[in-house]
Amino acid sequence: MRQDTRLDEIDRKILIELSANARVPFAELGRRVGLSPSAAIERVRQLESDGLLHGYHAEIDLKALGYSITAFIRLTCDGTRYRPFLKFIQTLDQVVECHHLTGGDAFLLRVVLSSTAELEQLIEKLLPYGMPTTSIVLSTPLQRRQDAHLLTKR
Amino acid sequence: MRQDTRLDEIDRKILIELSANARVPFAELGRRVGLSPSAAIERVRQLESDGLLHGYHAEIDLKALGYSITAFIRLTCDGTRYRPFLKFIQTLDQVVECHHLTGGDAFLLRVVLSSTAELEQLIEKLLPYGMPTTSIVLSTPLQRRQDAHLLTKR
DNA sequence: GTTGAAACGGCCAGACA
DNA sequence: TGTCTGGCCGTTTCAAC
Numbered sequence: 001m002r003q004d005t006r007l008d009e010i011d012r013k014i015l016i017e018l019s020a021n022a023r024v025p026f027a028e029l030g031r032r033v034g035l036s037p038s039a040a041i042e043r044v045r046q047l048e049s050d051g052l053l054h055g056y057h058a059e060i061d062l063k064a065l066g067y068s069i070t071a072f073i074r075l076t077c078d079g080t081r082y083r084p085f086l087k088f089i090q091t092l093d094q095v096v097e098c099h100h101l102t103g104g105d106a107f108l109l110r111v112v113l114s115s116t117a118e119l120e121q122l123i124e125k126l127l128p129y130g131m132p133t134t135s136i137v138l139s140t141p142l143q144r145r146q147d148a149h150l151l152t153k154r
Numbered sequence: 155m156r157q158d159t160r161l162d163e164i165d166r167k168i169l170i171e172l173s174a175n176a177r178v179p180f181a182e183l184g185r186r187v188g189l190s191p192s193a194a195i196e197r198v199r200q201l202e203s204d205g206l207l208h209g210y211h212a213e214i215d216l217k218a219l220g221y222s223i224t225a226f227i228r229l230t231c232d233g234t235r236y237r238p239f240l241k242f243i244q245t246l247d248q249v250v251e252c253h254h255l256t257g258g259d260a261f262l263l264r265v266v267l268s269s270t271a272e273l274e275q276l277i278e279k280l281l282p283y284g285m286p287t288t289s290i291v292l293s294t295p296l297q298r299r300q301d302a303h304l305l306t307k308r
Numbered sequence: 309g310t311t312g313a314a315a316c317g318g319c320c321a322g323a324c325a
Numbered sequence: 326t327g328t329c330t331g332g333c334c335g336t337t338t339c340a341a342c
Contacts (some may be wrong), residue, residue, distance in 0.1 A: 007219075007228075015212070015214055017177065018211075018212035018274075019211055019214055020209075020211070021209070021210060022176045022177060022210035022211050022212045023176060023177060023210045024316075024320070025316085025317055025318085025321095025337095027316080027317050027318080028317090029338085032263060035328080035329095035331055036328070036330085037317075037318075037319090037329095037331070038282055038318090038319075038320085038328080039327075039328050039329070041318070041319070042225075042327075042328080043327095050218070052214060052215050052216050052218050052219065053212055053213070053214060053215075054178035054213040054214070054215050055174075055175070055209070055212070055213045055299070056173075056175060056177045056210060056212050056213070057172075057173055057174070057210070057211060057213060057299050058169070058173050058207055058208075058209070058210050058274055059207070059208040059209045059210070059211060059280045060169055060173055060205075060206060060207060060208070060305075061205055061206050061208050064160075064205050064206050065304070065305070065306065066205070072253070072255065072262060075175075083258065086295050086296075087255060089280035089295075089296060090296065093304065095296060095298075095304045096296075096298045096304075097294070097297055097298070098294065098295050098296035099224075099226070099291045099292075099293075099294050100291070100292045100293045100294070100295060101226065101289035101290065101291060101292060102289050102290045102292060105288050107290070108226060112304065129274065131172035134200050135251045135255035135256050135257050135260065135262070136255065136256045137254070138217050138253075138254045138255060138256060139253075140251070140252045140253050140254070141240050141243075141252050141253075141254060142240075142243060142244065142249060142250075142251060143252075144249075144250045145209070145211050146249070149216075149247045150165065150216065150219070150221060150247065150266065151219070153195075178316095179317095179335080179336055179337085180336075180337075181335075181336050181337075182335095182336090189309085190309075190310055190311075192310075192311090192337085192338075192339085193309055193335070194311075195338085197309085221314090242340075248338080290341090
């Protein structure tokens with residue numbers, strides 16, 4: 001896990017390419033960044049062991065699978081319910097993200113469900129841990145997957 | 155883009171495998187799900203053209219790249235500022251997600267930055283569009299990338 | 309769906325600067 | 326150290342079934 005070692009231009013290109021298409025063959029990747037296949041593989045292995053590349057994941061369309069509702073639930077829970085709450089949400093399939101936020105022991109959950117009825121059930125389950133504030137996602141006008149701009153600029 | 159065509163067991167396994175490791179060779183994928191290489195590829199191509207598989211992306215550790223701060227910014231903007239706001243956030247590199255939420259023209263932004271100073275600058279830029287409420291992410295106790303449970307259960 | 313053959317890519321060892 | 330070359334083996338692709 002390097003922290004301060006600067007990336008060179010080739011590393012950045014590799015990250016951008018793999019971010020956009022994780023299945024690109026290493027030989028093709030090498031061609032795009034101006035490296036031989038083995039050198040390209042070497043770079044990628046280095047980026048992986050440095051902790052910059054964490055894995056390669058297919059993007060699955062949950063909407064097409066029937067999970068038509070995405071919602072954010074904000075919930076404040078006091079110190080005594082903190083640990084039990086973290087254990088509990090691990091057991092909830094609908095919770096795909098949980099962030100601990102600044103501001104009064106607040107948690108933000110991103111949840112995915114197939115109906116508003118399921119959302120209501122989930123909210124009821126959360127009630128023992130705090131007062132949830134729920135917002136359903138109407139649309140997502142911006143969803144960046146390629147972190148190209150975070151890599152190229154600055 | 156099929157909506158209702160049910161997935162069979164093999165399709166589900168393929169989605170789970172590619173979700174966990176998008177770089178697995180199709181021949182190996184076929185072995186894991188009990189299919190010949192060409193049949194496995196055929197399945198994947200079908201899932202892609204059905205819109206269930208959207209792409210394959212490397213997971214890049216933004217923290218290791220110096221983006222130490224992730225924050226959520228909630229912002230309410232009225233109807234007249236709606237369109238200009240959407241245009242404006244496209245130009246902000248730090249904004250990696252924007253969701254339109256239920257409840258009073260609210261937007262939720264996920265932003266990634268390298269310092270609190272940068273966060274302050276960003277908030278100031280957003281002020282003309284509405285009153286932002288900012289929460290910094292302290293930790294992320296749950297971040298599911300494999301949607302295995304969403305595919306297997308129910 | 310499968311099989312089989314040819315082209316291609318992944319990966320290891322060794323040489324080079 | 327980082328890169329290139331060559332060779333082996335697994336993978337991809339495409340045709341025919």
